[in-house]
Amino acid sequence: MSAVIQLQHISKRFGGLVALNDVDFDLQEGECHALVGENGAGKSTLMRILAGIYTKDEGEYLLDGKVIDLQSPADALRRGIGMIHQELSVMPELSVAENVFLGRQLTNRFGAVDWRRMHQIAQAELGNLGFEDVDVRLPLGTYSLGIQQVVEVLRVILSGARVLIMDEPTSALSHSEVERLVQLVDTLRQSKRSIIYISHFLEEIMRVADRVTVLRDGKKVATLEKQATNVNHLISLMLGHEVNATLPPQIDSGAKTQTLLDVDRLSSDVFTDISFSVQAGEVVGIYGAVGAGHFDLARALFGMYRYDHGTITVEDRRFPRTFSSRYAITHGLAYATESRRKSLLAEEPIFRNITLPHLFRIGRLFPREKRELELSRPQIAAVGVHPDDPFNPVGRLSGGNQQKVAIARWLTFPPRVFIMSEPTRGMDVGAKSEVLSMLREFRNQGYGVVVVSAEPETIIAASDRVIVMSRGKITAQMANHQLNKDTLLRLL
Ligand SMILES: Nc1ncnc2c1ncn2[C@@H]1O[C@H](COP(=O)(O)OP(=O)(O)OP(=O)(O)O)[C@@H](O)[C@H]1O
Ligand SMILES: [Mg+2]
Known part of the structure; x- marks a missing residue:
C-alpha cells in the first residue's frame, strides 16, 4: 500500500480556540481509516481542511507524496478528494440520474443533453455498487435517505474522487440501510478507493475500518490497526477515562399512579x-x-x-x-x-x-x-x-x-x-x-x-x-x- 494523503503537524485555530493542535494523519490506497473522538474533538475540522473547505494554519498537506495547497472544495475534487456531508446536497425533485450528474450533464456530439447515456451510466454504476434495484428515472425523493446517500456517493465518485470523506454517514439511517452502507464501503475499498469514516458508533467503526485514529481536544491520541483495539479501548482513548455508556436497566418502582x-x-x-x-x-x-x-x-x-x-x-x-x-x-x-x-x-x-x-x-x-x-x-x-x-x-x-x-x-x-x-x-x-x-x-x-x-x-x-x-x-x-x-x- 502507498500513502495517498499525508497530513503533517496540522494546526487550526478559530479565534482563541485551538481546534487542531499538531495533528498527523495519513490515508493509504484502498483503506478505510476511521476518525473518532468526543464532540468538539476536531474531527470535522480536520476533514474540512482535507476537503479544501477550511485552510490550515500550520502543517503540510501531501497528496501522492507531493506538497499541495488546496484553494477550494472544487480544487480538492479536481485532485480526487470528495466529501459526503451529513446534510446531503441532493435534489429530491430531480431524478436519480439527474442527481448523479448534478452540475455536469453529459452531451452528445450535437451538444444536446444526452439523457440516454446518463441513464445508462447511472443505472450501470448503481448496479456495480450493489443497488441494481434503484430505477434511475424516478425522482430521488421516492427513495429512502440511505439510497439518497448512495446517490451522493456515486456522484462524488463519478466526479473523479478516489478519496471519500464520510462525516457521520449513518447517523440518520435505519438499521438495514447501515448494513448496505457498510457493504458499500467494502465495495469502494476493493476498487482501490480510500475512505475516511467518522462515526460515534464504535461497533460500526470496528466493522468498517482498517485503522482508527483517535482525536482528543484537537490532538491526535493514537492511530491503531483495528486488530490492535476494541470498543472499550477506543472509549478510554477518546475520553481519557472509562465510561459506562449503557446505564443499568431501570428497576420498576411499580407504584405509578399519576x-x-x-x-x-x-x-x-x-x-x-x-x-x-x-x-x-x-x-x-x-x-x-x-x-x-x-x-x-x-x-x-x-x-x-x-x-x-x-x-x-x-x-x-x-x-x-x-x-x-x-x-x-x-x-x-x-x-x-x-x-x-x-x-x-x-x-x-x-x-x-x-x-x-x-x-x-x-x-x-x-x-x-x-x-x-x-x-x-x-x-x-x-x-x-x-x-x-x-x-x-x-x-x-x-x-x-x-x-x-x-x-x-x-x-x-x-x-x-x-x-x-x-x-x-x-x-x-x-x-x-x-x-x-x-x-x-x-x-x-x-x-x-x-x-x-x-x-x-x-x-x-x-x-x-x-x-x-x-x-x-x-x-x-x-x-x-x-x-x-x-x-x-x-x-x-
Ligand atoms: N467555523 C467555526 N468557527 C468557530 N469555531 C469552530 C468552527 N468550526 C468548528 N469550531 C470549533 O472547533 C472545535 C472542533 O469542532 P469540530 O466540528 O471539528 O468537532 P467534531 O469532532 O466534528 O465534533 P462532533 O462529534 O460534535 O461533530 C469545536 O470546539 C468547535 O466549536
Ligand atoms: Mg463533526
Whole structure:
C-alpha cells in the first residue's frame, strides 16, 4: 500500500480556540481509516481542511507524496478528494440520474443533453455498487435517505474522487440501510478507493475500518490497526477515562399512579390506532425503523402533524383536535425534534436558540436580552455546552454540542412530559451518557419522558418501558428488563 494523503503537524485555530493542535494523519490506497473522538474533538475540522473547505494554519498537506495547497472544495475534487456531508446536497425533485450528474450533464456530439447515456451510466454504476434495484428515472425523493446517500456517493465518485470523506454517514439511517452502507464501503475499498469514516458508533467503526485514529481536544491520541483495539479501548482513548455508556436497566418502582399523557386510538395517514400512556416518573421508549411512523406520531403530539381520529390528554386536559405547538408548550409538553438542523438557528447566538420557543412567555418588550441571558446561562451549564459562551453562534458548535443546545432550550420552563426524538443522535459516548443521566433526572423528579428512536441502543439505555412500532402500528410492548438489541431488531 502507498500513502495517498499525508497530513503533517496540522494546526487550526478559530479565534482563541485551538481546534487542531499538531495533528498527523495519513490515508493509504484502498483503506478505510476511521476518525473518532468526543464532540468538539476536531474531527470535522480536520476533514474540512482535507476537503479544501477550511485552510490550515500550520502543517503540510501531501497528496501522492507531493506538497499541495488546496484553494477550494472544487480544487480538492479536481485532485480526487470528495466529501459526503451529513446534510446531503441532493435534489429530491430531480431524478436519480439527474442527481448523479448534478452540475455536469453529459452531451452528445450535437451538444444536446444526452439523457440516454446518463441513464445508462447511472443505472450501470448503481448496479456495480450493489443497488441494481434503484430505477434511475424516478425522482430521488421516492427513495429512502440511505439510497439518497448512495446517490451522493456515486456522484462524488463519478466526479473523479478516489478519496471519500464520510462525516457521520449513518447517523440518520435505519438499521438495514447501515448494513448496505457498510457493504458499500467494502465495495469502494476493493476498487482501490480510500475512505475516511467518522462515526460515534464504535461497533460500526470496528466493522468498517482498517485503522482508527483517535482525536482528543484537537490532538491526535493514537492511530491503531483495528486488530490492535476494541470498543472499550477506543472509549478510554477518546475520553481519557472509562465510561459506562449503557446505564443499568431501570428497576420498576411499580407504584405509578399519576397519568401525565394519555394517547387514545390516535390515527393519521401514517400511523393507525395508537394508544399508550405515560406515568409520572416514567420513561417510555417508542422504537421503530425509520418510516415506522413514530417520528410523525411525536410531531402529532406537539401539534406539528395532522391526525384524524383519537385523543391526546395531558394531565386532565383533553387537547382540541387541532392545536398549535404553543398550545402544547403552555399545557405541559416539550418536544426536541430529530432534525436539529431545522430546529436551530445557526446564525443566532446560543442564548437565543435556548429562549426561542419561550419568547412568547418572556414578552417582546425590550430590553429582553438581559432576561434571555439570565434564563439561558444555567441551562448552558446544566447540559455542558462547550465552549459555553452564550453569544457564540450555534452554527460554530460541533454537532454534539448543537444537540445539547437543542435539549437545553426545554429546561428553562420544565414541562410535564418531555418528548424527544433521537435525543442522543450525533453525540459521543460521554455526552450520550450525560443526556441519559439527564433523562433519568427528569424522571426522578416526576416528569414523564417519551423517547422516540430508531436506535436500539438508545431505546434500551433510556427506557423503563418500550413500545415497538412497525408500519404505523404498535406491534409490541414490553418492560425494559425483557429487552436486548436482538429482540428489538427482530421485532421490526
Ligand atoms: N467555523 C467555526 N468557527 C468557530 N469555531 C469552530 C468552527 N468550526 C468548528 N469550531 C470549533 O472547533 C472545535 C472542533 O469542532 P469540530 O466540528 O471539528 O468537532 P467534531 O469532532 O466534528 O465534533 P462532533 O462529534 O460534535 O461533530 C469545536 O470546539 C468547535 O466549536
Ligand atoms: Mg463533526
